[in-house]
Amino acid sequence: MDKKISLTGIKPTGIPHLGNYFGAIKPALQLAQKYEARYFIADYHALNTIKNPRELRDLTYEVAAAWLSCGLDPEKVLFYRQSDVPETFELSVILTAFTSKGLMNRSHAYKSVVDANKEKGADPDHNINMGLFTYPILMAADILLFDSDFVPVGRDQKQHVEIAADIAQTINSNYKKQLFTIPEGVYDGVNETVLGLDGRKMSKSYDNTIPLFIPEKQLRKILMKIVTNSQEVSEAKVPETCNVFAIYKLFASQEQQNALAAKYRSGGMGWGEAKQELFETMNAVIKPMRDIYDDLMADKSKIDKILALGAQKAREISSKKIAFLRREIGI
Ligand code: ADP
Ligand code: TRP
Numbered sequence: 001m002d003k004k005i006s007l008t009g010i011k012p013t014g015i016p017h018l019g020n021y022f023g024a025i026k027p028a029l030q031l032a033q034k035y036e037a038r039y040f041i042a043d044y045h046a047l048n049t050i051k052n053p054r055e056l057r058d059l060t061y062e063v064a065a066a067w068l069s070c071g072l073d074p075e076k077v078l079f080y081r082q083s084d085v086p087e088t089f090e091l092s093v094i095l096t097a098f099t100s101k102g103l104m105n106r107s108h109a110y111k112s113v114v115d116a117n118k119e120k121g122a123d124p125d126h127n128i129n130m131g132l133f134t135y136p137i138l139m140a141a142d143i144l145l146f147d148s149d150f151v152p153v154g155r156d157q158k159q160h161v162e163i164a165a166d167i168a169q170t171i172n173s174n175y176k177k178q179l180f181t182i183p184e185g186v187y188d189g190v191n192e193t194v195l196g197l198d199g200r201k202m203s204k205s206y207d208n209t210i211p212l213f214i215p216e217k218q219l220r221k222i223l224m225k226i227v228t229n230s231q232e233v234s235e236a237k238v239p240e241t242c243n244v245f246a247i248y249k250l251f252a253s254q255e256q257q258n259a260l261a262a263k264y265r266s267g268g269m270g271w272g273e274a275k276q277e278l279f280e281t282m283n284a285v286i287k288p289m290r291d292i293y294d295d296l297m298a299d300k301s302k303i304d305k306i307l308a309l310g311a312q313k314a315r316e317i318s319s320k321k322i323a324f325l326r327r328e329i330g331i
Pocket of ligand 2: 010
């Protein structure tokens, strides 16, 4: 009874990779065991950068299939597309009336593009659309519409959650009434940054990702590309500073880790062998999830059905909230 609400948005702007899994999907699904969860695909946020309809549609399916395959149970978690909940956009309009332009000027996402433009000597507004400028307002609408208590996100989103809380407070104090729940960010899911093929943070922007659900053969091929040093097979190796081992740790049991570490230290193991070990261990964990993913992607109507049902349930909540807000603000 009276369970707290955890809500997050997933922007469909890239093929889900290991960093997304360990940094976002897994922690959010763990939170869903504790709280009432509402997780959605933020397709209108993605529109700011993805202007190709096919790409936007495909990535939306990719992301939905990935979360479902990783264990999101749509019976327990409200799972929907942002674009299927039009109340979000009405609330966004309401919020704009209470959001100072200065607050948006200070938003990092927008400011970093302005700064980059200035550095290049370009017009400060170059390549900035209003969607980027008002991005935090739409995100606040996502959060406030569903009376979210907790918002699990990466640290880069901290300021956006704070802006949502700020706007909610402004409105509550204007009407002298708790119209909105004040949301709180949850950032501790992402306690370790997953490193990519080149040892930098795994990110689509660095083109160093290991996609979660590529076919087995391709997975093996990509793992063979992990950058290592040029030590000979016979030489003893150091697991702690090795990219292969860092990824291995994410999938292996403590015993498996100890065994591979011992092989590193004793010498006689080449990088090819270490990578093969990584492939086998990782593939064993991923395979059952990949099977579900392949099944969903082969028949996308299954995904559509799940999201349609999610949208229906979401709208039962959001339409009541909007009706309530309209009354309260005099519309
Ligand atoms: P990318 O860096 O590939 O563009 P996103 O910014 O779309 O990834 O990340 C979506 C979510 O996944 C965020 O919550 C972020 O914290 C998490 N995430 C992305 N990459 C990593 C990583 N390498 N390690 C841990 N978490 C990550
Ligand atoms: N801005 C988030 C990101 O880039 C995605 C997002 C959109 C979101 N709306 C949200 C996250 C609401 C949490 C709550 O990752």
